[in-house]
Amino acid sequence: GAGVSQSPSNKVTEKGKDVELRCDPISGHTALYWYRQSLGQGLEFLIYFQGNSAPDKSGLPSDRFSAERTGGSVSTLTIQRTQQEDSAVYLCASSLFGGRRETQYFGPGTRLLVL
């Protein structure tokens, strides 16, 4: 079956521009997560969606970052006025319910480079 897909796979942008990153979770998975992976660092939690509950946005690094999940499926992570320190791999994951000890299935990531 299809796994988690992300688009674009690579994105190069200029400082100050806005970018949108897309995630298509596994069909039927109600939980969706966004992470950021910078060079030499582990995955940094950004945001969590579960069904119709209010998202956990506690990991978003600044108000330039926002995310939506429409219809309980596709999610978009938006970074406004990009900065060079935003350069990283942005990973999306999904899981069945978002509960304890569930397996999170990761997409291949979007590699963002801000010039």
Added chain:
Amino acid sequence: TQLLEQSPQFLSIQEGENLTVYCNSSSVFSSLQWYRQEPGEGPVLLVTVVTGGEVKKLKRLTFQFGDARKDSSLHITAAQPGDTGLYLCAGEENDYKLSFGAGTTVTVRA
């Protein structure tokens, strides 16, 4: 966010040798997961350990969770080139939030 430290940062060994990767924290986790990530791909879950002192084996991989549930190790016996990758540990902070270590890059030379 609870911090997880992984060591070593890099490990390069010859095919057939053994290796151990460590994951340490000052915090207690309800469970700990190990992932492997290959270039251009997302992490893939290898194992979840839950009970202090637990040992899990997956073929040539042995995972151990410390008695106090603050540390873990991954041991690979007779490493093969296919074991090459970034190994990440992640501690479960709550029902859904994982705290990841920075990872150990393992290279197995043929």
